Amino acid sequence: MFSPHGPSLRELAVQALSSVERGYDLLAPKFDHTPFRTSDAVLDAVERAxxxxxxxxxxxxxxxxxxxxxxxxxxxxxxxxxxxDFSAGMLAVARREVPSGGWPRADWVRGDARALPFGPVFDLVVSFGAFGHFLPGELPGLFTQVHSVLRPGGRFVFPIGAPPRPASPWYWTLLGFDTAMRVRNALWRPPFVMYYRAFRLGDVRRELSRAGFTVEHQALPDFGRRPDGSPRCRLLVATRAGGGAPAEVSRPPAG
Incomplete structure (x- = not known):
């Protein structure tokens, strides 16, 4: 799962026993050599959409x-x-890896997603692979923060994968990981919040709507469909009201 340039087992253990912020500060130099980085396939599919x-x-x-x-x-x-991002270590890598020159310019801000330091100045907000770090009870506040930094008509867009079926090895892998994290957090402080199974489509749609978004979704065709016809990966498109009708987005079969 890890390249030779990725973290050692000892480094991962130290990260896992740290806070989320400190853990990512430690992991940052080798993060892009782990499976935790969002895959290029997902990034490319979202970019096309x-x-x-x-x-x-x-x-x-x-x-x-x-x-x-x-x-x-x-x-x-x-x-x-x-x-x-709230990790200074991750931002340091981003500043080094993503060119700041050219156009459009790139800026980097250290901040908490639950208390964003911006006004309503953005047309588009995206996020990749971060939602497992938020407990279900934090979603209303998180989505309200995103709504507050978007201009009227602005969009909040992110991919969300279909949950694996119980017959899949991935189902038991993710269940085991989440169980281990809950045991760890019950026994050790500070907590490390990372739950792969806590971000569910129905809950997400409901909380986005409550935050004031119009919510639509489309299948990301690169990832195909499951036997029941539902997409393996969707793109959620949440639009802040006030900027005219959102772009038409297809609705896949339920599931």
């Missing part, structure tokens, strides 16, 4: 990590892109 919705002026990469999603924003935003 965003190009059909844009262009946009100003984009925000929420919980940007080392900047992989910020690179996607630079292909669809004309004025500027901003990456925000």
């Amino acid at each position: 965003l190009k059909t919705m844009g262009p946009f002026d100003r984009g925000l990469d929420l919980c940007c990590g080392t900047g992989a999603g910020t690179d996607v924003l630079r292909t669809v935003c004309r004025e500027s892109v901003t990456g925000v």
Whole structure:
């Protein structure tokens, strides 16, 4: 699962016994050599979808990590892109890996997604692979924060994969991981919040709607469909009201 340039087992153990922020500070130099980085296949699929919705002026990469999603924003935003993350270590890698020159310009801000330090200045907010770090009870506040930094008509866009079936080895792998994290957090402080199975489509749609978004979704065709016809991966498109009708988005079969 890890390249030779990735973290050692000892380094992962030290990270897992740290806070989320400290853990990612420690992991940052080797993060892009782990399976935790969002895959290029997902990034490319989202980029293609965003190009059909844009262009946009100003984009925000929420919980940007080392900047992989910020690179996607630079292909669809004309004025500027901003990456925000609470890990100074991850931001340091992003500053080094993502060129700050050229156009659109890239800015990096250290901040908490639950208390964003911006006004309503963005046309597009994206996020990749970060939602497992938020407990279900934190979603209302998180989505309200995103709503507050979008201009009227702005979009909050992110991919969400279909949950694996109980017959799949991935189902038991993720269940085992989440169980281990819950045991760890019951026995050790500070907690390390990372639950792969806590971010569910129905809950997400409901909380986005409550935060004031119009929510639609489309299948990401690169990842195919499950035997019941439902997509293996969807793109959620949440639009802040006030900017006219959102772009038409297809609705896949339920599931």
